[in-house]
Amino acid sequence: MLGIIRVLTHDDPNFVGEHGRLIEQQYGIASLSRCIADQPTGIFDAASEARAVPKIVALGRQLEQDGCKALFLSCAADPGLAALRQAVSIPVVSAGSAAASIAALLQRPVAVMGIGANAPAPFRNLLGEDILYARPQGVTNTTDLLTPEGREASLACADGLYRQGIEVIAFSCTGFSTIALAGAINRQLGKIAIDAVSAAGLFASQLAPN
Amino acid sequence: MLGIIRVLTHDDPNFVGEHGRLIEQQYGIASLSRCIADQPTGIFDAASEARAVPKIVALGRQLEQDGCKALFLSCAADPGLAALRQAVSIPVVSAGSAAASIAALLQRPVAVMGIGANAPAPFRNLLGEDILYARPQGVTNTTDLLTPEGREASLACADGLYRQGIEVIAFSCTGFSTIALAGAINRQLGKIAIDAVSAAGLFASQLAPN
Numbered sequence: 454m455l456g457i458i459r460v461l462t463h464d465d466p467n468f469v470g471e472h473g474r475l476i477e478q479q480y481g482i483a484s485l486s487r488c489i490a491d492q493p494t495g496i497f498d499a500a501s502e503a504r505a506v507p508k509i510v511a512l513g514r515q516l517e518q519d520g521c522k523a524l525f526l527s528c529a530a531d532p533g534l535a536a537l538r539q540a541v542s543i544p545v546v547s548a549g550s551a552a553a554s555i556a557a558l559l560q561r562p563v564a565v566m567g568i569g570a571n572a573p574a575p576f577r578n579l580l581g582e583d584i585l586y587a588r589p590q591g592v593t594n595t596t597d598l599l600t601p602e603g604r605e606a607s608l609a610c611a612d613g614l615y616r617q618g619i620e621v622i623a624f625s626c627t628g629f630s631t632i633a634l635a636g637a638i639n640r641q642l643g644k645i646a647i648d649a650v651s652a653a654g655l656f657a658s659q660l661a662p663n
Numbered sequence: 664m665l666g667i668i669r670v671l672t673h674d675d676p677n678f679v680g681e682h683g684r685l686i687e688q689q690y691g692i693a694s695l696s697r698c699i700a701d702q703p704t705g706i707f708d709a710a711s712e713a714r715a716v717p718k719i720v721a722l723g724r725q726l727e728q729d730g731c732k733a734l735f736l737s738c739a740a741d742p743g744l745a746a747l748r749q750a751v752s753i754p755v756v757s758a759g760s761a762a763a764s765i766a767a768l769l770q771r772p773v774a775v776m777g778i779g780a781n782a783p784a785p786f787r788n789l790l791g792e793d794i795l796y797a798r799p800q801g802v803t804n805t806t807d808l809l810t811p812e813g814r815e816a817s818l819a820c821a822d823g824l825y826r827q828g829i830e831v832i833a834f835s836c837t838g839f840s841t842i843a844l845a846g847a848i849n850r851q852l853g854k855i856a857i858d859a860v861s862a863a864g865l866f867a868s869q870l871a872p873n
Contacts, residue, residue, distance in 0.1 A: 544870035558865050560849045639770045655768050660754035660870040
């Protein structure tokens, strides 16, 4: 059982279980998803991250006690990852470093695509401080991605990066997982995109397969 | 500490530690490499694999008892991987499924390159029974790779696959790690090759970072 930590507060179990469903579809891994408390707007700045980290650590401990064999911190910024790894005895994979580390392995021209102002820390750490970063036009939150315009803008943003000579795009937003953008890029543009939830699922599939 | 299981018997500590050195260079992970006993010619058929599996399991248990936090089964055929995972409580990554699973994630036209008669089981399981497989001309064992001719034949083999439209090559032989072929392919051909030792190191770097 994979314990999935969602770094926001949400009432809808369908929303909360989204990343777990994607990992189950792709890798056949069962999971248990839980949210941190009292942060309906999630993590969006240093103060909200500081409030979240102790909750992330406590939730990870709880998931371990409840029998999870590995944890997935489902956020591309890896908030509190080092503290969480210290706090539990099971493997912890996080969306940001999972996607960024696979992109780094490929050693080809790479860019990061997300919806924030710039590439989150794990991408800058693993791919270089000056890593090329882009966000789709008109998209500032994950809800924007769910519209036809948001999806179109995301595909156009990726296409623009590939036309510049980029060969690999790593996603720094799990909202692209919800709209299955990596698959669309593969089919429609014939290019490589690394989905952050799929990347984390890959690590879970190899290192905590039971 | 990463415990590395070499699936052959060898006296030279420099040879035995080769994969550990590559992982330390690339990911800064310390390791302890040990060989299985009484198999100087390694695993080359079903009978030699059957003899090796109980030794692989016993060696994995010993490395866990000696304090290793994760294990790397350094063979592209993943011999005894399921039994080893059952036998220990720490994560186990293996060269074959590590490389093959990353290649599968990329969802682009892929081939496997090795030195045996065909693609080992983990590559066929993860990339399809009919996965395209090639081996460099004149290369039948890892010693052949260490000559200038072997290196040239390996690069030519890869080049031929890319010219057929293959975009990603997964290595099913750790001998290509010793000659740093993935880096040569990247620099000289501008293409993606997934080195099996690097792939395993990537998993270890994310899930057993201490």
